[in-house]
Amino acid sequence: MLSCHRFLAVLMLTAAPAGLFASAAQASAAEITGAGSSFAAPIYQAWGDKAKASTGIALNYQSVGSSAGQNLVTAGTVDFGASDAPMAPEKLASASLYQFPTVMGGIVPIVNIPGIASNQLKLTGPVLAEIYLGNITAWNDPKIVALNPGLKLPDTAIAPVHRADGSGTSFVFTSYLTKVSPAWKDAVGAATSVQWPGGAGARGNDGVGASVRATEGGIGYVEYAYARRNGIPTALLQDKAGEFVTADLTSFSAAAASADWDHASHFAVDLLDGEGKGVWPIMSATFVLVPTAPKDAARGKAVYSFFDYSFRTGDATAKGLDYVALPESVKQKVEAGYPGKN
Numbered sequence: 001m002l003s004c005h006r007f008l009a010v011l012m013l014t015a016a017p018a019g020l021f022a023s024a025a026q027a028s029a030a031e032i033t034g035a036g037s038s039f040a041a042p043i044y045q046a047w048g049d050k051a052k053a054s055t056g057i058a059l060n061y062q063s064v065g066s067s068a069g070q071n072l073v074t075a076g077t078v079d080f081g082a083s084d085a086p087m088a089p090e091k092l093a094s095a096s097l098y099q100f101p102t103v104m105g106g107i108v109p110i111v112n113i114p115g116i117a118s119n120q121l122k123l124t125g126p127v128l129a130e131i132y133l134g135n136i137t138a139w140n141d142p143k144i145v146a147l148n149p150g151l152k153l154p155d156t157a158i159a160p161v162h163r164a165d166g167s168g169t170s171f172v173f174t175s176y177l178t179k180v181s182p183a184w185k186d187a188v189g190a191a192t193s194v195q196w197p198g199g200a201g202a203r204g205n206d207g208v209g210a211s212v213r214a215t216e217g218g219i220g221y222v223e224y225a226y227a228r229r230n231g232i233p234t235a236l237l238q239d240k241a242g243e244f245v246t247a248d249l250t251s252f253s254a255a256a257a258s259a260d261w262d263h264a265s266h267f268a269v270d271l272l273d274g275e276g277k278g279v280w281p282i283m284s285a286t287f288v289l290v291p292t293a294p295k296d297a298a299r300g301k302a303v304y305s306f307f308d309y310s311f312r313t314g315d316a317t318a319k320g321l322d323y324v325a326l327p328e329s330v331k332q333k334v335e336a337g338y339p340g341k342n
Contacts, residue, residue: 030302031058036069036082037168038204039223040286043103044082046317047310054313057306063204067166067192073097073289079303081289084168085192086268096292099266100334101285102307103323104256107172108247108282109235110209110227112218113139114154118233122147122244125180125237125273125281131219132160133183134198139217161211161220164201166192172284173221176272180281221282224252225322241277249322251280256324259285267334285326292339304341311335 041063048059066083073081074095092099111121127143130136136143140153163170175190188194202211205226212218224247227234236244245251258274271283294300315325
């Protein structure tokens with residue numbers, strides 16, 4: 001993964017020159033640049049491959065974290081930024097940015113516990129918060145044992161791993177803990193970067209996943225598709241209805257169905273700890289940020305063409321990567337408000 005400073009240097013060397021084409025319909029030679037969310041990187045890379053083959057628009061996307069994505073698009077260094085943490089309305093206004101969602105997906109706890117297979121361990125949000133607060137320090141703690149009758153839990157020390165970089169995944173995870181745990185809300189709160197009470201930091205999904213796999217007793221959080229592709233054991237989580245839910249497309253779709261898009265300012269819908277049964281509780285949309293008045297209008301139109309094509313043809317690709325596609329009504333609202341598309 002490139003650092004933000006190295007990425008700036010790479011972009012100066014690789015960005016396509018201005019004036020490559022006169023309209024979005026003539027985008028066959030265009031390269032567009034995007035950066036940010038590691039959560040969304042798999043879908044943008046897959047959509048990029050399809051768009052290049054079908055439209056000629058080449059996407060250069062760098063997975064540098066949501067905070068860097070927001071900073072880079074605000075600085076005008078990339079054509080679009082990507083962030084799992086929605087930007088506040090006042091920041092969108094001051095930076096002249098348009099924010100829209102692209103797909104939805106789940107964040108999952110991953111574990112490395114001797115003798116425990118994937119989806120055997122049951123956790124609740126408050127217990128997860130106590131683990132990351134440092135109040136629960138062994139896997140055979142009575143609070144975890146009480147949730148898992150019949151499961152032989154070792155006395156292995158718990159080794160929490162968190163994101164070290166400014167991360168939208170961390171924003172979603174800490175927002176969930178804030179929602180379900182008053183103790184977490186008071187002590188830590190929610191942000192792309194927080195003052196973690198303890199544990200080890202790692203950069204990106206790759207870093208968190210590798211650290212958990214290498215550490216007996218480890219626990220971390222990553223986007224679901226990363227855990228599934230890499231065979232990392234996940235835990236069950238209790239939903240708002242009191243059921244223990246498996247992370248999969250069924251529980252993600254149930255969470256997506258609870259979304260109140262009509263009252264979401266700048267599409268910043270709340271999908272955490274949703275109502276209903278079988279709802280995965282750590283669910284989020286991921287967002288794209290584009291300038292409302294791009295410095296290069298042609299490149300701005302190419303970005304619109306890229307996402308327009310991906311919205312029209314990319315739902316199956318999203319599902320294959322374990323994301324949930326946006327409802328058609330939301331896609332229509334995104335397009336209706338998209339700046340400079342004509």
